[in-house]
Amino acid sequence: MSAGSGSRNTNTEPWGSFDDNLIQGSSAVIDMENMDDTSGSSFEDMGEMHQRMKEEEEVTAEAAATEDDAADDGEFLGMKGLKGQLGRQVADEVWQAGKRQASRAFNLYANIDILRPYFDVEPVQVRSRLMESMIPVRMITFPQKIAGELYGPLMLVFTLVAILLHGMKTSGTVIREGTLMGTAIGTCFGYWLGVSSFIYFLAYLVNAQITMLQMLSLLGYGLFGHCVVLLVTYNIHFHFLFYVLWLLIGGLSTLRMVAALLSRTVGQTPRLLLCGTLSLLHMTFLLYLHFNYHKIVEGLLDSLEGPNMVPMQRVARDVPELTLNATLRNQEVLQVH
Amino acid sequence: MAAAEEASRPFAGLSDVSISDDIPVEGDISVPVGASRRDDELSTLDEPVKETILRDLRAVGNKFVHVLYPKRSSALLRDWDLWGPLLLCVTLALLLQGGAADSDDQGGPQFAEVFVIIWFGSIIITLNSKLLGGTISFFQSLCVLGYCIMPLTVAMAVCRIVLLSVSGTVSFAVRLAVVTASFGWSTFASTAFLADSQPPNRKALVVYPVFLFYFVIGWMVLTFSPSQ
Known part of the structure; x- marks a missing residue:
């Protein structure tokens, strides 16, 4: 948090003003609401952050916090909320696209519709x-x-x-x-x-x-x-x-x-x-x-x-016979010796 | 507001349709055939099994007649069933099976092979016709293709009789004539039933796999020779 505020104070990058505008433009409470939505996103520290946000929300929701605190919270939430929203949106889109693909693949008629352009010939x-x-x-x-x-x-x-x-x-x-x-x-x-x-x-x-x-x-x-x-x-x-x-x-x-x-x-x-x-x-x-x-x-x-010949067929080569021949030959060789 | 207007736009055309006030826009939706249908169902529960089977067989037989006289009627398409195709397929496979009864001779068509060729062939033709933009339903097409095997099954029976009585070149010539005629008949009949559901410019593309399918079956029938 302090790092965030520090960076904000010393921020001279072109996007600093964008962040400020964003925070100024949106209130802390709305950002927190957005944070609630991000609880399902894939950021690892999100659960912990969310927990802390909840606790802080209880405090800040009564509007008892000072202006400075609110600004700090707002900035933090704004940054995280932006990221979370983006992540959530991407994840949501991927999920939706995947779901659409899966349901298409399982549906026979929709499947046919996917293939139909490839069969569009005269x-x-x-x-x-x-x-x-x-x-x-x-x-x-x-x-x-x-x-x-x-x-x-x-x-x-x-x-x-x-x-x-x-x-x-x-x-x-x-x-x-x-x-x-x-x-x-x-x-x-x-x-x-x-x-x-x-x-x-x-x-x-x-x-x-x-x-x-x-x-x-x-x-x-x-x-x-x-x-x-x-x-x-x-x-x-x-x-x-x-x-x-x-x-x-x-x-x-x-x-x-x-x-x-x-x-x-x-x-x-x-x-x-x-x-x-x-x-x-x-x-x-x-x-x-x-x-x-x-x-x-x-x-x-x-x-x-030739009437008496057996029809030629495709069969596996008779490997045992070959080896038998080989062994016979070996025996013959031995006998000769 | 703009979104709301956008949403209501599809019904903009309907808002012009005025319904006069003296016509009540409410009431029961009554189906006139409901009562008689209930009676029918009751009667099928009560009727003897023999009647049920006979009625189904009559329906199957009626469709056989439709295949034999392939006039453009929609009876084969409207109430499709797969009993007839199953019957024909099993008969054909059993008739072709005799050639390969000897377990050593695997060259002849086997029961499973014929069965698979017929069903998978029909499925592929159906999918192809759907891909080309046909408006026929899956099982209707299967039904038509299955029923149109009948000329070939008849040809198979004739071939077996011919093979029993005569042999040699005469037998082959007779079988060739019979199989060619029945192959043409099958293709013609199935085309007559299926053609209406296809886009007119693509009939040739739909007919080609049908032609190939019946050609393979006809060729199997022609080359069949019983084991000695």
């Missing part, structure tokens, strides 16, 4: 974006426009799930401890969300100008090439055809994404890092999806041609 727009996902734009000096939209990507991922399911079924894939459906959904959504987050993280590290929404949209539309290639090659089994399509369609859709990222990144090393990672992941994913569920088809076809 069929023509979706069609043109699908076409554009195959056409790389060579302009990398100026940031390219990336539409932040989720309808197209989401539908493409579901289409990829259906195509993958088809590939798995025709190839007779056996998945232990899981269903085909779950694996297909997990693979597609895992790739979409996982790679988007990873590239976004990299982009954040190298300071590229891209948001998570744009990344999701970019990668989602990039899956259109995958859908086309896989749909064709799951039904027409030519290795040559696959490699041509892989390089052509997969390469075009990858180039499109790379060009968009290039235009939004500055510097050689960041560009190389970001685009190298993305193109590597994207092209490898297509290879994986194709050969993981395609090679088996050929194995199955071979086995169907």
